[in-house]
Amino acid sequence: MRKTRQDEILHDHNGDEIDRRGFLQCMAWAGTGALCVMQGGVLKSFSMSRVAKMDAKKMTGELSFVQISDSHMGFNKPANPDVGRTLKAAVDKINGLIKPPEFLIHTGDISHLSKPEEFDTVDQILKGASAKEVFYVPGEHDVLNDDGKQYLERYGKGTKGAGWYSFDKKGVHFMGLVNVLNLKAGGLGTLGREQLEWMEDDVKHLKSSTPIVVFAHIPLWSVYPEWGWGTEESAQGLAYLKKFGSVTVLNGHIHQTMQKVEGNVTFHTAMSTAFPQPAPGKAASPGPMKVPAEQLKSVLGITEVNHVQGQHALAVVDSTLG
């Protein structure tokens, strides 16, 4: 990995085919969100904390969008008694971008307890974003008590099954997946047979040169199974994407950034806008990490993500895709 600027990371996979073939590349994640820019088939990302200071040319591409995740509206305990405020801070950063993103992706845990007013609050805050279009996938906190019925009513228009769907933007094929329902005792996130069949069918007609972006709440790679940080059939799902030269997987759930490149697939997890969670195995449980109030913003990631933390976490995970 070559660090080019404080908030920009370009992966330089010397000796492998990835860079030369112009695959989507990995992104740097920091702050409460990340800006993703497609340039010549290369997906770059920039933390939103310092974007204002950066060269505008670097950030204008063929397609740009922002991923936010894990807003946990309704959570009110240490380290963040006001998750609305930090979500608004994320919106402010989005709105401060030189090139406004075309849309937002929210990778789930919109709410903390699936309460209608929690979803309403997030909807209201995100209306303040310059990008009006938001693509959601549910987190496990969004489908409590009703197996996702309310989520589907709110966000499921035009989706299939439990809320999965795909769309195309400027030649990039996006697939929003649901892996937080019908979880089995002792297991991980799950996609289920119906969704897997849909995935296979959904990409059949696409040329192998089409860049693919897959987004889902729980990581689609084995980050830390001991804490449930993985998805049962992710290998099977990603096998359907083998023919594509460029696959980028965007996840949330673990409230910290991690990156991994495996063959044609680049995996990323985003930070939460609400509270941090410990690195895998570094605490008794994956519960919220408590930090002093004055440190909250920094623990949400503005400076910590794009170098040591992310790399270290990758080393800890050390799991194959399957």
Add this chain to the structure above:
Amino acid sequence: MIKGSSVRSAGLSVVFAMILLSAGSPNGAANAQQVVPATVEVKIDNFSFGPATVTVAVGTMVTWTNRDDIPHTIVSTDDPKAFKSKVLDTDEKFSYTFAKPGTYPYFCSVHPKMTGTVVVK
């Protein structure tokens, strides 16, 4: 091992002594006549059920308390489900009275790595 077993027998002696005391007290007879269902507490801390396995008598009410900052559920893994709680926020409780003998595995449907068992004898 030796140390462990001696500790255990010491504990049993204490329990035995308490039973004797109870039986010998003036309230002993009254207590014996009361039909108060036994209760057992299971605490949820750090994404785990403690104790993960409880063995109880038929008719015992088991109460789970969520002491985490994150919501959890208590859901039977049997089909059909013997019991299923609503989501429990911090300090919320769920109780279920076990009327029949058997082994009742359960888990948190939000965090399925969290599993536990109630054995009813």
